[in-house]
Amino acid sequence: MSKKDTIPVAGLSIYDPVHLGIYEDGHGVDIELIWRNILLAGEPGAGKSVGLNNIVAHGALSPNLSLWLFDGKQVELGLWRDVADLFVGPDIEAALLALERLQAEMDRRYRELDRVRRRKIDRRDPIDVIMLVIDELALFSATMGSKDQQDTFVRLLRDLVARGRAAGVIVVAATQRPSADIIPTSLRDLFGYRLAYRCTTDSSSDIILGRGWASQGYDASTIAPEERGVALLLAEGGTPRRMKTAYLTDAQIYSLVDYAQRLRSKKTVA
Numbered sequence: 394m395s396k397k398d399t400i401p402v403a404g405l406s407i408y409d410p411v412h413l414g415i416y417e418d419g420h421g422v423d424i425e426l427i428w429r430n431i432l433l434a435g436e437p438g439a440g441k442s443v444g445l446n447n448i449v450a451h452g453a454l455s456p457n458l459s460l461w462l463f464d465g466k467q468v469e470l471g472l473w474r475d476v477a478d479l480f481v482g483p484d485i486e487a488a489l490l491a492l493e494r495l496q497a498e499m500d501r502r503y504r505e506l507d508r509v510r511r512r513k514i515d516r517r518d519p520i521d522v523i524m525l526v527i528d529e530l531a532l533f534s535a536t537m538g539s540k541d542q543q544d545t546f547v548r549l550l551r552d553l554v555a556r557g558r559a560a561g562v563i564v565v566a567a568t569q570r571p572s573a574d575i576i577p578t579s580l581r582d583l584f585g586y587r588l589a590y591r592c593t594t595d596s597s598s599d600i601i602l603g604r605g606w607a608s609q610g611y612d613a614s615t616i617a618p619e620e621r622g623v624a625l626l627l628a629e630g631g632t633p634r635r636m637k638t639a640y641l642t643d644a645q646i647y648s649l650v651d652y653a654q655r656l657r658s659k660k661t662v663a
């Protein structure tokens with residue numbers, strides 16, 4: 394059998410659960426990201442990028458998905474650049490233009506849904522789900538550019554997180570600064586999934602998961618520094634659960650990128 398024959402014809406779908414890792418009890422962590430958003434936060438080196446890679450991998454392998462990557466650090470998501478539909482590096486102006494474009498597309502989709510009397514897009518619709526991945530949030534919202542640009546970035550992002558879901562816009566955001574100025578409650582509460590990696594204090598853990606969880610024993614500051622990849626996952630309406638993300642090596646990521654490119658070129662031909 395030639396190598397070509399071993400490539401399956403179909404990829405994944407973003408309408409199917411995304412594999413993130415395993416819970417403490419050994420069960421798989423598979424999250425439904427469609428119509429939802431996810432926030433990943435924790436101290437530097439805790440494992441956020443590794444977590445992001447699992448999500449981006451699923452997105453890249455889903456031909457019905459358009460991948461928009463914002464990489465303020467230009468190293469983490471850079472590996473996926475060849476398969477991204479849009480890639481923004483540490484450039485606040487480019488980031489703002491892209492968010493404005495996405496907001497206009499979201500509004501266009503809502504007008505269309507309204508016209509056909511529907512509430513949300515689903516897997517039968519011939520339009521791509523758009524996955525917006527932002528690593529590191531704080532670089533765009535608090536470090537680069539002027540105060541005005543940062544405020545505009547946060548305003549646009551908040552609107553996309555608040556309204557994007559039904560229009561098929563998924564926001565995946567990561568930050569190593571779990572502080573109230575970077576993750577205000579009003580933004581945090583819009584994320585249906587929150588993944589808290591190791592933090593230095595119980596109050597930073599609460600900033601990610603929500604007020605009161607640390608005092609109930611769900612405190613990401615109790616994760617030991619050497620437990621990289623371990624995090625508390627809170628899914629809408631549930632209780633945080635301790636998990637460990639799956640790990641993809643750089644070599645595995647590059648082969649996934651090659652494979653995803655082949656799947657996506659089929660999409661263009663089709």
Ligand SMILES: Nc1ncnc2c1ncn2[C@@H]1O[C@H](COP(=O)(O)OP(=O)(O)OP(=O)(O)O)[C@@H](O)[C@H]1O
Binds near residue numbers: 435441623
């Ligand atoms: N699930 C995991 N399994 C095994 N090792 C892991 C896992 N997650 C993270 N690590 C290890 O921890 C290192 C740091 O992880 P990662 O780069 O994802 O951290 P980060 O939170 O994104 O850091 P930063 O905020 O500085 O970007 C990885 O290079 C890897 O060696």
